Amino acid sequence: MVDLTVSLSGWEIANPVIPASGTFGYGKEFSEYYDINCLGTFSFKGTTLEPRLGNPQPRIAETPCGMLNSVGLENPGARHVVEHELKEMGRWFRGRVIANISGFSVDDYVRAAELFDREDKVGLLEINISCPNVHGGGLAFGGNPKTAAEVTREVKAVAKKPVYMKLSPNTGDIPGIARACRDAGADGLSLINTIPGMRFDLRTRKPILANETGGLSGPAVFPVALRMVYEAARATELPIIGMGGVSSARDVVEMMLAGATAVEIGAANLVDPFACRKILSDLPIVLQELGVTRIRDLTRGGIS
């Protein structure tokens, strides 16, 4: 038997295969396809303090080996999620979940974090700092160490649950931002978010997405994600939830070797609703082949 358990800052989960925020809703749709209780946990749709309608259509474009999305953080707002989605979730998922929080000011993050920190159903807070800071000229919080640290410090000041900072790949300095988050008290890191990109419609000669640009995800970003997880793991000792293009059990192993403690799966769920269950059932076979008996031993195994 292979031991698949991993621990995220003291929170033991049954396995490291975690559906990524924005690709799994609140779990309900997937529970119509399989019993999602086989998952250790999942990260729910990025939630902001106030409800958001998101961007106009079209929001999706295909790319070679991946996709662009410009959903624009459509969500019903943190209070609604606490009162409805989290309350109902017990009907299809017994475990605790990752609260993915987005914001457009430091205060937004703090107030949404306070709401979710009180909830038993929440295991940890994943703070998405790819969002633009409306008080900082629209530059992303995660784009520089100073603003990344500021969000981390303020959220940590109100949160009892572990706080994982979800880094944007849209920076030339992953190690600097990782260290800034650590120094500001982060319990862990989560990366990567999507990479900005675009596509054009040849007939209309206009961008396909109404928002013009969108975030790239899927297998196309996998090597970039591995490199960034690796850089973050070398820069800090913090546990990392690694993601970006992971689509198979072998990809999970590779992501863990690059430094991840657990792995999130995003776009793969959108192509195949059974993706996570399939990865989970392949994982023991792949580990056996590799002579691995405890999956947690793989973490950082590729770092010399």
Next chain:
Amino acid sequence: MILTILENGPIAKDVWRMRLTRPAGEKGLPGRFLHIRVPGKYLRRPISIAWTGEDSWDIVYKTVGEGTRRMTALPKGARVDALGPLGNGFDPAKAGGAPLLLGGGVGVPPLLDLCRALLEKGVRPQAAFGFNTAADAILLADFRALGIEPLIATMDGSLGIRGFVTDAAKALSFDSFFACGPEPMLRSALRSFPQTGYLSLETRMACGIGACLGCTIETNEGPKRVCKDGPVFAREELRWSI
């Protein structure tokens, strides 16, 4: 769900019809779609069910890009990974006394399955379809086989009345309409006809199962997902400034 291709061939200019095995089970509402994995393409392709047979589904698709072109290369006997039927379809119970099926181009196919479902309920619809030219006309023989003679409009007058189908259909009298076609046709239908109306919408999709919010539109009842809450919406729901 893995389906086997029973037939796959052209039926008009750039339009193909594929017959797939259908797993046992209720026929369910017409107007829903299959979300099909195409070899070599990352995202699935949503295609409406055009006909629900005893143990088969037909889909009718236009080759507009690489994905649909690759679908034409799939031979009889090939296996296809599909999800579905997905979404909320046309409800024949809401037809009222005399419904009209209003179709444009490759919006016509789901109306064929709806026509079948209406006839099974003892409701006899009228039909009005618009195409660019006679070479684009599809499924007319299938409607005739059900005893329905569609009113046809083509933009160049090469078949039926010249002009927009929504203008041609003004000559008909009906209590409700079920529409599927390009967005300008749907908007024109809302402008032209005050009757009860149900319209099938299209957006680019990723998951097709309601999880990613890639297909959400704003409606009068808040944000709705075209893949899960739609693709068919009642006219009152749509927040279109027509």
